Amino acid sequence: MSSAGPKTAGLDAVRGIFRTFAQEYKKTPSKIKILDAFAVYALATAALQFIYMRLVGSFPFNAFLAGFLACIGFFVLTVCLRLQLDKQSSDFKDLAPERALADYVLCNCALFLGVWNFIG
Amino acid sequence: MLLRLTCLVLALSLSGSSAQVVTSSDERKVHSFVLHEQKLGSLDTAFHIVKSLLLFGEKEIPQRDQACSLAAQAWVRQDAVSLFQATEIGTSLGCISAEDAQAASAAAVEALQPDAPPQVTRAALGILAALKRKGLGGSTASLSSQQLSQVVVGLRKLVHTDGSGRLRHSKGGLPSVEATGLAYLSLAAARELGIDLDDEADAAVEQFLTSPAQVLEKSGTSGSLAGAGDRDMLAAISTFLSGAAAIGTSDVEPAQMKRLLGFLAANKHIGDVQDAYHFAIGLEGYKALVAASPRTGLVVASVTPAILLSGMGILEILVTDFQGKPAQVGGVRLVSAERSGSPALLEQPLQQSPEKAGVWTLDFLSHTTDLGLYKLTVVAVNADQRVIGEMTGDLLVQDELRSGDATLVLSDSDGDELERWTAQPGLPLSDHISLDISQNLKVSFLIKSVKGEQVVQPQHALLRLDNASQGLQAYAIAKPVKKASDGRLHATISHAALEKQIGQQGGTFQLVLMVGDTSGTNAREWTMGSVHISPGQGGSKGKVAPQRPGVLPAHFRPLPEIKHIFQQPSPRPPMLVSYIFTAVVLLPLLGLGYVLTTQLGANLKGFPQEQVARLSAICFHAGVASILGLYTIFWLGLNLLQTLPVLAVLGLFTAASGYQALSRQANARLKAQ
Numbered sequence: 001m002s003s004a005g006p007k008t009a010g011l012d013a014v015r016g017i018f019r020t021f022a023q024e025y026k027k028t029p030s031k032i033k034i035l036d037a038f039a040v041y042a043l044a045t046a047a048l049q050f051i052y053m054r055l056v057g058s059f060p061f062n063a064f065l066a067g068f069l070a071c072i073g074f075f076v077l078t079v080c081l082r083l084q085l086d087k088q089s090s091d092f093k094d095l096a097p098e099r100a101l102a103d104y105v106l107c108n109c110a111l112f113l114g115v116w117n118f119i120g
Numbered sequence: 121m122l123l124r125l126t127c128l129v130l131a132l133s134l135s136g137s138s139a140q141v142v143t144s145s146d147e148r149k150v151h152s153f154v155l156h157e158q159k160l161g162s163l164d165t166a167f168h169i170v171k172s173l174l175l176f177g178e179k180e181i182p183q184r185d186q187a188c189s190l191a192a193q194a195w196v197r198q199d200a201v202s203l204f205q206a207t208e209i210g211t212s213l214g215c216i217s218a219e220d221a222q223a224a225s226a227a228a229v230e231a232l233q234p235d236a237p238p239q240v241t242r243a244a245l246g247i248l249a250a251l252k253r254k255g256l257g258g259s260t261a262s263l264s265s266q267q268l269s270q271v272v273v274g275l276r277k278l279v280h281t282d283g284s285g286r287l288r289h290s291k292g293g294l295p296s297v298e299a300t301g302l303a304y305l306s307l308a309a310a311r312e313l314g315i316d317l318d319d320e321a322d323a324a325v326e327q328f329l330t331s332p333a334q335v336l337e338k339s340g341t342s343g344s345l346a347g348a349g350d351r352d353m354l355a356a357i358s359t360f361l362s363g364a365a366a367i368g369t370s371d372v373e374p375a376q377m378k379r380l381l382g383f384l385a386a387n388k389h390i391g392d393v394q395d396a397y398h399f400a401i402g403l404e405g406y407k408a409l410v411a412a413s414p415r416t417g418l419v420v421a422s423v424t425p426a427i428l429l430s431g432m433g434i435l436e437i438l439v440t441d442f443q444g445k446p447a448q449v450g451g452v453r454l455v456s457a458e459r460s461g462s463p464a465l466l467e468q469p470l471q472q473s474p475e476k477a478g479v480w481t482l483d484f485l486s487h488t489t490d491l492g493l494y495k496l497t498v499v500a501v502n503a504d505q506r507v508i509g510e511m512t513g514d515l516l517v518q519d520e521l522r523s524g525d526a527t528l529v530l531s532d533s534d535g536d537e538l539e540r541w542t543a544q545p546g547l548p549l550s551d552h553i554s555l556d557i558s559q560n561l562k563v564s565f566l567i568k569s570v571k572g573e574q575v576v577q578p579q580h581a582l583l584r585l586d587n588a589s590q591g592l593q594a595y596a597i598a599k600p601v602k603k604a605s606d607g608r609l610h611a612t613i614s615h616a617a618l619e620k621q622i623g624q625q626g627g628t629f630q631l632v633l634m635v636g637d638t639s640g641t642n643a644r645e646w647t648m649g650s651v652h653i654s655p656g657q658g659g660s661k662g663k664v665a666p667q668r669p670g671v672l673p674a675h676f677r678p679l680p681e682i683k684h685i686f687q688q689p690s691p692r693p694p695m696l697v698s699y700i701f702t703a704v705v706l707l708p709l710l711g712l713g714y715v716l717t718t719q720l721g722a723n724l725k726g727f728p729q730e731q732v733a734r735l736s737a738i739c740f741h742a743g744v745a746s747i748l749g750l751y752t753i754f755w756l757g758l759n760l761l762q763t764l765p766v767l768a769v770l771g772l773f774t775a776a777s778g779y780q781a782l783s784r785q786a787n788a789r790l791k792a793q
Contacts, residue, residue: 029276033720037712041473044708059690097781097789105778109747109771117760 129742361405433485446478743774
């Protein structure tokens, strides 16, 4: 065996993980995928803001924090909604999806009130 | 220089008891002040102005109509003090009607109660007396002798004050100098009403007539009256003087009268009409007391603060009345002139000066030439040799001071003499003195007066060692030599003592002798020579940091100026960069929209179709959008307190519509299941 064997095996394993993930993810309901898209959007926005802060500085810091934490908070709430709506999840079997959505809307209203107040 | 200044200040402070008088000029100034007061803002001010001007002899009051108008408005009031002020204005200016007089006298009779406060009693009786004076009798006839006697007896508790000056505002009327003055004024008004009092009331009146001296004594005002600016005490003393004069008592000691005059003189620079009024009535009362007992109005004062042995040596005593005019007396006598350590000068008559009116003189130096501070007691007598005025004060007998030869002796730690010098007065030594470790330098000298050749033990005799270049100073105090009978002083400078003052540096110092005393007209500062002090060795206790003459220790010096460094503005990116990144941050939103619509197939097919459910859903989404819109407006211009009420309304709307929409959605889902 050559020395590149273990490396190739590692790469193959990673590729296998991704392939399995993709195949299983196709089975995910579209509503859940929509929530996943929102979560990815929030993370991407947070990442772009972080990069901007690193490039030009953190002044005004409160504004950066407001924008960054808005995205992170939104991401967290979206993930929580996803957990509540996912039928495969056994924790929230008795929770009505409408109730979960109402909680999600209320929490977002509170989050964005705080964000807008902090943004300066 | 400092010694000279100290002696001068000390001499000036001993400038005899300066006569405290109230001259005609002072009265005119107060009169002029009141005359120029135009504003009569209140009844109280009008009363003070009108009464002051009448006391100063004004026939026409410039603000008569205004004062009468203010008095007319007061008739509706029920408090006795306001009615009294209005009555006084009305009767003095002739603008009181018979009906108002009737109403005032009825109110006064009603206010006369045995336990009423002294200011109310005085006001009520004052109203009745003023009305009777003007023939506006009113209802004074309804005032019974019994009622008046009870009131007079009730005032008896004010005979003995409790030490306070101004009347304290309490219902019972606590004893004070002012309250007693008001009681006196009440008694005078009661007499004016001419109503017979019973025996008990008569006894109370008798007590009052003999109480003024005791009242002043007990109140503490006989000791030392407060000086200028004590307005409360001015009102109290003035009321007392006015009252004592009103009842016709002469029971005030001459010493008390002198202090009262001094108090009035200290308060002649008045600031407002109330003070002017109190000053005027106080002075009027004082004049009346002097007229009743002329001996109490005499002012005896020394006009000679100091006598020089080289001068004439004449002590001058000025005898005037309370207005500063020379007074005629039978004689003036120096009772005693005492100086510590010297026999007292007793019972010397003074001669009347032919050139200066009111001045009596004594050739003081013909009796004693001892230098120092003398305590004098001088009395003025009338033709019958009765004492009618006295004075206690200070007299300084001074002479120029000079120093004799000074002897400087350098000795070692065992006391063995190593070297000796003699310095002539005022001249520095030509030799250079060296002071090594464990050596001592003893300087002895004599101070005498020039004219009298008296040996003087000065209050200040110091040796100063001065090194200007290094900024160092050290001192040694000179003391009398105990065993010496010639009054010599000596000061010892040891190396160890110097180290405590200047540290271990050493150096060359100027040796300066400084002498000063109140009995000397001059202070002496004699540079005797230079002394080289060798540096100290390690381990010495003298680790004190050296002092720089004229420079304060570090913690007294001003701190360095604070220069504010303002925060530099943080670096900001160019606007273009900000706009570009704003657009970049919006890209994920566009990406989301693309993915949702094309990849994930998001659509609105699940939107409720039924009318009510549709409306509820629209309202719910509109509510959420409006909340986000409100947040935007809040960021742009509103504050939290403006936002929260609107948010509450929108929140309720959104919650209600959301509940409707989601509950219908849930029902539909459950039906489908």
